[in-house]
Amino acid sequence: MSQEPTVRVVCLAGPSDSGKTTLVEQLVPKLAAYGRVATVKSIHHDIEIDTPGADTHRHRTAGAETVVGITPELTFDISTHGKRDPPPAPDGDRLPESNDHELQALASTLVRLERRGYAFVVVEGFTTAPLPTILVGDRDPAAVGGEVVGHSTDGIDDLVEAILELEPLAPLE
Structure with a gap:
């Protein structure tokens, strides 16, 4: 039995250096006034986000699928699944089979964030x-996969209003 979706998701699409991250920085505090906000960033190249030799890095290279680090100020988790090998859905089943591993990885991430109680x-x-x-x-x-609900040239308050009016996320097919 699945719950009704509750998270509202919006994608920012534009060329490199067009202002996407700056717009994220403007939207997040405005949306946070209405509920918890998470962000997801597509990275097109492999990076090492953990320090080689650090305990968390050693845990991961020993074979842990997910490593959680908790510091006095931050909690972070590192999982071994990315775009090439999407993570399983939170209930243990893979999301609907797709040839697009990038979308499969995104869909699984959005489900996990919704289950963690994020509103946006x-x-x-x-x-x-x-x-x-x-x-x-x-x-x-025409180059984007979703319905266009705004433009970066719209006022920030207009963009926030457009996001607030979105229907909660339905499963990505």
């Missing part, structure tokens, strides 16, 4: 995702 998720990148989208810069509306 702002996604930077993932241009082909079938999500409501705010166009940034000169991105062609």
Whole structure:
């Protein structure tokens, strides 16, 4: 028995250096006035986010699928699944089979964030995702996978209003 979706998700799509991250920085505090906000960033190249030799790095290289670090100020988790090998859905089952591993990884992440109680998720990148989208810069509306719900040239308050009016996320197919 599945619950009704409760999280509102918006994708920011635009070319590199068009202002997507700056727009995220403007949207997050405004949305936070209405509920918990998470962000997801598509990164197109591999990076090492953990310090080689650190205990968390040693845990992961020993074979832990997920490592959680808790500091006095931050909690972070590092999982071994990415776009090439999407993580399983939180209930243990994979999401519907898809040839698009990037969308499969995003869908699984959105489900996990919703289950953690986030009201909003702002996604930077993932241009082909079938999500409501705010166009940034000169991105062609035909090049995005979701319905265009705003443009970066709209006022920030208008964009927040458009996000507040979105229907909660339905499963990505």
